[in-house]
Amino acid sequence: xxxxxxxxxxxxxxxxxxxxxxxxxxxxxxxxxxxxxxxxxxxxxxxxxxxxxxxxxxxxxxxxxxxxxxxxxxxxxxxxxxxxxxxxxxxxxxxxxxxxxxxxxxxxxxxxxxxxxxxxxxxxxxxxxxxxxxxxxxxxxxxxxxxxxxxxxxxxxxxxxxxxxxxxxxxxxxxxxxxxxxxxxxxxxxxxxxxxxxxxx
Amino acid sequence: xxxxxxxxxxxxxxxxxxxxxxxxxxxxxxxxxxxxxxxxxxxxxxxxxxxxxxxxxxxxxxxxxxxxxxxxxxxxxxxxxxxxxxxxxxxxxxxxxxxxxxxxxxxxxxxxxxxxxxxxxxxxxxxxxxxxxxxxxxxxxxxxxxxxxxxxxxxxxxxxxxxxxxxxxxxxxxxxxxxxxxxxxxxxxxxxxxxxxxxxxxx
Numbered sequence: 001x002x003x004x005x006x007x008x009x010x011x012x013x014x015x016x017x018x019x020x021x022x023x024x025x026x027x028x029x030x031x032x033x034x035x036x037x038x039x040x041x042x043x044x045x046x047x048x049x050x051x052x053x054x055x056x057x058x059x060x061x062x063x064x065x066x067x068x069x070x071x072x073x074x075x076x077x078x079x080x081x082x083x084x085x086x087x088x089x090x091x092x093x094x095x096x097x098x099x100x101x102x103x104x105x106x107x108x109x110x111x112x113x114x115x116x117x118x119x120x121x122x123x124x125x126x127x128x129x130x131x132x133x134x135x136x137x138x139x140x141x142x143x144x145x146x147x148x149x150x151x152x153x154x155x156x157x158x159x160x161x162x163x164x165x166x167x168x169x170x171x172x173x174x175x176x177x178x179x180x181x182x183x184x185x186x187x188x189x190x191x192x193x194x195x196x197x198x199x200x201x
Numbered sequence: 202x203x204x205x206x207x208x209x210x211x212x213x214x215x216x217x218x219x220x221x222x223x224x225x226x227x228x229x230x231x232x233x234x235x236x237x238x239x240x241x242x243x244x245x246x247x248x249x250x251x252x253x254x255x256x257x258x259x260x261x262x263x264x265x266x267x268x269x270x271x272x273x274x275x276x277x278x279x280x281x282x283x284x285x286x287x288x289x290x291x292x293x294x295x296x297x298x299x300x301x302x303x304x305x306x307x308x309x310x311x312x313x314x315x316x317x318x319x320x321x322x323x324x325x326x327x328x329x330x331x332x333x334x335x336x337x338x339x340x341x342x343x344x345x346x347x348x349x350x351x352x353x354x355x356x357x358x359x360x361x362x363x364x365x366x367x368x369x370x371x372x373x374x375x376x377x378x379x380x381x382x383x384x385x386x387x388x389x390x391x392x393x394x395x396x397x398x399x400x401x402x403x404x
Contacts, residue, residue: 023236031236032229039224047222057225064232135211155216182208189211190204 016081020074023067035064038082041156042089048151049093049144059092083158083165090148090166097144127196134192138185146181153178342390342399346373354392361388361403372400 014022014030016037022030042063046056066088067074074084139150152163153174160178164171364387366380390399 026237028233028237032233035224035229035232039228040220040222043224044219044222048219057228060224061228061231064228065235068236131207132211132214135208136215139215150212151219154212155219157216182205185212186204186208189208193204193207 017076020067020076020081031064031067034067034081038085039064041082042085045086045148045151045156046089046093048139048155049090049148050096051140055096059089059096062092063088079165080162083162086152086166087168093148094144130196131189131192135185135189138188142181142184146177146184149174149177150181150185154182340401340403342388342401344399345389345397347371348396348398351392351394351396351398354390354394354398356393357390357398358393359388360391360397361386363387369400372397374400 014033016034019030019034019037023034039060043056043060046059046063047053050056050059063085067085070088074081139147142150148167149163152158152166153160158166160171160174163174167174363384366376366383366385369376369385369387386403388401388403389397390401391397
């Protein structure tokens with residue numbers, strides 16, 4: 001009888017713009033290729049910001065459906081698709097955080113980071129591992145406006161310009177927010193290291 | 202130990218772990234289907250739009266056709282009736298009036314309603330009110346005296362024009378003195394040669 005045509009994989013063949021056009025024309029393969037190409041970034045960002053995998057999955061789905069519904073909003077001449085998608089994800093995340101009464105502390109306000117007690121971890125855990133865990137926990141406690149800058153610039157290794165596009169703020173704002181976030185995390189780390197020194201001594 | 206440098210190292214490590222996280226595969230088929238269904242939705246929307254436009258066009262055509270039928274029904278029976286009322290009488294070609302000027306609207310009269318011109322050279326409508334209605338309420342065609350002698354028209358067209366009462370004289374009609382300055386809406390039955398055969402005062 002008839003052989004079912006295998007799904008084409010367009011991942012490496014076409015640019016984002018071409019894939020987007022094909023997806024709008026009804027190509028499921030193009031949509032899947034776009035998802036494979038940028039879904040990770042969107043999902044990771046949403047996960048780091050929300051802290052809940054189910055929420056991150058829902059946000060990721062919303063973001064990619066927006067590719068089909070908010071056709072006119074993406075302008076390939078003004079930026080990359082990845083930053084546009086990440087920008088949508090950011091808006092969705094902030095809505096999610098607002099809905100769930102998350103602490104949307106303004107980035108200009110002082111925020112005291114509370115460390116997990118070193119005693120929480122097993123005693124035999126490596127010092128480095130404790131420091132990493134402390135920074136990770138500290139990141140989760142950063143205000144969202146600072147946390148998102150750390151995620152984009154430090155974890156995703158985006159340039160300041162790309163992060164500024166995602167966050168819709170000037171590049172200088174990205175720099176200053178990243179500086180503040182790192183200062184807080186460094187302070188946290190110093191406290192942690194001092195604590196570890198005391199334990200060792 | 203430099204805390205800032207240590208922080209950068211730790212962030213790099215966390216970043217490596219972070220970037221290893223991939224998008225959930227469960228979403229891929231869902232998005233595949235959403236994109237594929239988009240074209241189906243678009244086609245359905247286009248189909249609905251096409252049907253709506255076609256229906257609107259048909260309704261418009263029906264309304265227009267109804268209007269045309271209503272208009273032609275309103276005018277044809279009178280012309281046919283008048284054509285039958287006017288008795289036929291052969292006449293000579295001595296007086297040929299000028300063609301009707303400034304035709305406003307033309308209606309085709311069926312070929313089955315030939316109009317033969319009759320009557321005296323001049324018809325005083327006021328005087329003939331006993332036989333015909335008053336001149337300003339003539340709602341039926343009256344043969345023009347000036348059409349005497351013209352060959353019988355096989356097909357007539359109705360031309361609607363505005364004329365002054367005093368201008369009726371050139372067609373062999375006499376309007377009362379008080380109506381001379383009035384503008385009348387009249388319909389002329391014009392033969393295929395462009396010459397008027399009959400007149401009707403619309404208002």
